[in-house]
Amino acid sequence: MPAGISTSDFYYILPELVLTAGALVVLIADVLLPKDRRAALSWVTLIALGATLASLAPFASTRVEIAHGLIAVDRFALFFKILFLVAAAITVLMSVRYLEVEGASPGEYYFLILCATLGMMIMAGGIDLVTIFIGLETMAVSFYILAGFIKPSQRSNEAAVKYFLLGAFSLGILLYGMSLMYGLSGTTNLRVMATRFAGQEQNPLLVLAVILVVAGVGFKIAAVPFHMWAPDVYEGAPTPITAFLSVGSKAASFAMLLRIFVEGLPAMSGDWRLLFYVLSIVTMTVGNFAAVTQSNLKRMLAYSSIAHAGYVLIGVVAGTARGVTATLIYLLVYSFMQLGAFAVIVLLRREDVVGDELKDFSGLHVRNPFAAFAMLLFMLSLGGIPPTAGFMGKFWLFSSAIDAGYYWLAVIGVLNSAVSLYYYVRVVVFMYLKKETIGSEPKATPALAVTLAIAVAATLILGVYPRLLFEVAEASARTLGMVPITTALR
Amino acid sequence: MPAPSLGDYLALSAVLFAIGAAGVFVRRNLITILLSIEIMLNAVNLTFVAFGRALGSADGQIIVFFVMTVAAAEAAVGLAIVITLFRHRESLNPDSFTALKW
Numbered sequence: 001m002p003a004g005i006s007t008s009d010f011y012y013i014l015p016e017l018v019l020t021a022g023a024l025v026v027l028i029a030d031v032l033l034p035k036d037r038r039a040a041l042s043w044v045t046l047i048a049l050g051a052t053l054a055s056l057a058p059f060a061s062t063r064v065e066i067a068h069g070l071i072a073v074d075r076f077a078l079f080f081k082i083l084f085l086v087a088a089a090i091t092v093l094m095s096v097r098y099l100e101v102e103g104a105s106p107g108e109y110y111f112l113i114l115c116a117t118l119g120m121m122i123m124a125g126g127i128d129l130v131t132i133f134i135g136l137e138t139m140a141v142s143f144y145i146l147a148g149f150i151k152p153s154q155r156s157n158e159a160a161v162k163y164f165l166l167g168a169f170s171l172g173i174l175l176y177g178m179s180l181m182y183g184l185s186g187t188t189n190l191r192v193m194a195t196r197f198a199g200q201e202q203n204p205l206l207v208l209a210v211i212l213v214v215a216g217v218g219f220k221i222a223a224v225p226f227h228m229w230a231p232d233v234y235e236g237a238p239t240p241i242t243a244f245l246s247v248g249s250k251a252a253s254f255a256m257l258l259r260i261f262v263e264g265l266p267a268m269s270g271d272w273r274l275l276f277y278v279l280s281i282v283t284m285t286v287g288n289f290a291a292v293t294q295s296n297l298k299r300m301l302a303y304s305s306i307a308h309a310g311y312v313l314i315g316v317v318a319g320t321a322r323g324v325t326a327t328l329i330y331l332l333v334y335s336f337m338q339l340g341a342f343a344v345i346v347l348l349r350r351e352d353v354v355g356d357e358l359k360d361f362s363g364l365h366v367r368n369p370f371a372a373f374a375m376l377l378f379m380l381s382l383g384g385i386p387p388t389a390g391f392m393g394k395f396w397l398f399s400s401a402i403d404a405g406y407y408w409l410a411v412i413g414v415l416n417s418a419v420s421l422y423y424y425v426r427v428v429v430f431m432y433l434k435k436e437t438i439g440s441e442p443k444a445t446p447a448l449a450v451t452l453a454i455a456v457a458a459t460l461i462l463g464v465y466p467r468l469l470f471e472v473a474e475a476s477a478r479t480l481g482m483v484p485i486t487t488a489l490r
Numbered sequence: 491m492p493a494p495s496l497g498d499y500l501a502l503s504a505v506l507f508a509i510g511a512a513g514v515f516v517r518r519n520l521i522t523i524l525l526s527i528e529i530m531l532n533a534v535n536l537t538f539v540a541f542g543r544a545l546g547s548a549d550g551q552i553i554v555f556f557v558m559t560v561a562a563a564e565a566a567v568g569l570a571i572v573i574t575l576f577r578h579r580e581s582l583n584p585d586s587f588t589a590l591k592w
Contacts, residue, residue, distance in 0.1 A: 172530035183541030
């Protein structure tokens with residue numbers, strides 16, 4: 001690796017620099033603003049996210065490697081960066097009210113959200129083990145703190161400890177796999193690595209490296225059997241953070257997964273396809289059946305999010321251009337419906353009600369028809385019912401599996417969707433058919449109303465008019481090196 | 491006595507990694523679990539350094555600096571989280587954390 005970084009490299013990381021500057025401004029503004037004006041910090045954060053989004057514009061069709069192959073600026077990274085920024089903005093919108101109710105200070109909170117977003121952006125662009133690792137940790141350490149942000153709450157504390165311990169443990173496993181990948185290839189650049197691994201398919205150390213990296217990444221995407229942290233952390237963490245964690249962290253981990261395996265380990269695709277094939281089936285099935293028995297909605301959505309990681313893995317197993325396209329589409333579609341569902345839970349959080357139990361949803365139709373309708377839409381979309389976006393996402397995932405010859409995977413996916421409908425519809429039953437209500441009137445603040453409106457609009461538009469998203473996602477997926485279909489496991 | 495070969499270093503780091511991983515599952519004290527994770531990360535460092543030396547490239551050594559920095563940051567955050575929890579519970583045994591179903 002030749003030394004030295006040129007000035008043009010800084011031009012290409014402009015969005016990351018803007019976001020870093022924005023994060024620092026938030027931190028300083030927190031100190032300078034008087035206590036009663038701190039609510040303005042959410043605006044500063046939104047402006048920082050908007051500025052970063054705008055600074056992505058010059059790179060709409062760029063495809064370069066910068067800093068001697070540490071970071072790639074391409075459509076694939078761009079797609080994920082937009083996803084992270086939108087998800088972060090929605091998270092900020094729903095945090096305003098939540099922080100008020102919990103009485104937590106907003107300064108470090110917004111700073112950490114921006115830091116986590118920065119880490120995700122670096123993960124999506126990283127094509128070098130070092131970059132990916134640094135991005136991952138920037139994100140993860142921010143989330144450890146955010147998960148425990150409500151300090152008086154024991155549940156929040158426990159969530160932080162559990163997330164931290166299993167996160168650090170999984171980091172060790174992932175890094176051990178990475179160290180073997182480095183040792184066997186002599187490089188940390190994933191694209192160079194791919195050429196050096198050709199012909200090493202039988203090397204047992206390389207197989208071990210693949211298994212370790214699959215396990216490490218499996219923790220991050222919460223795939224069964226590495227999922228045990230997810231339900232506890234999702235239930236205990238502050239609700240907006242749970243939403244961001246289940247959307248942003250998961251999408252970033254999938255970006256990392258695609259970079260490492262599709263770009264760096266195409267030679268080993270037989271091995272990792274088999275591993276992900278098994279993980280996908282187990283994850284879908286365990287996630288869905290465990291969700292059926294939950295009465296806490298955050299916990300139910302945690303298991304549902306585990307199941308959705310299983311669906312997304314279908315696209316990874318296919319590994320074709322179509323499979324990766326379907327993965328990108330599903331991650332985006334899933335972001336909107338998942339964030340929307342959590343926004344409804346935030347709306348139900350009032351001074352006298354926690355709002356995350358199933359019974360808290362009873363009679364919502366009478367008290368807040370719009371929130372009930374939004375939740376109905378998100379539940380149907382998560383279950384994969386047309387004409388919602390969730391249906392189109394699942395359709396592409398399953399058709400990519402059939403296209404690549406994995407018929408059983410598609411069949412199991414469809415059966416799992418049917419099971420999942422049971423617990424999604426149960427929420428709808430509570431909202432529309434049960435009468436008894438508790439606590440004060442759940443009212444939407446303007447920020448929450450905007451959040452719900454965005455999520456509802458995206459879920460409907462992407463479901464009715466999916467063509468545009470498909471074209472964007474396909475162009476993004478094509479910038480990733482593809483696994484030849486001939487090595488597919490049939 | 492001959493100089494240790496690459497294989498020797500890799501064997502040592504594999505043993506260290508196994509000790510650390512076993513410690514995470516066997517030990518019932520948060521601080522000891524944290525130390526076990528540190529042992530795992532140091533096993534990783536040893537692997538990187540050994541490979542870097544065998545390959546004659548500096549990359550392996552440089553990554554170790556990143557890993558060490560990140561491990562320090564993680565330890566700082568992790569200990570802060572553990573202290574907050576200890577204020578509530580007066581216990582470091584993970585089995586006693588039952589507000590959430592484990």
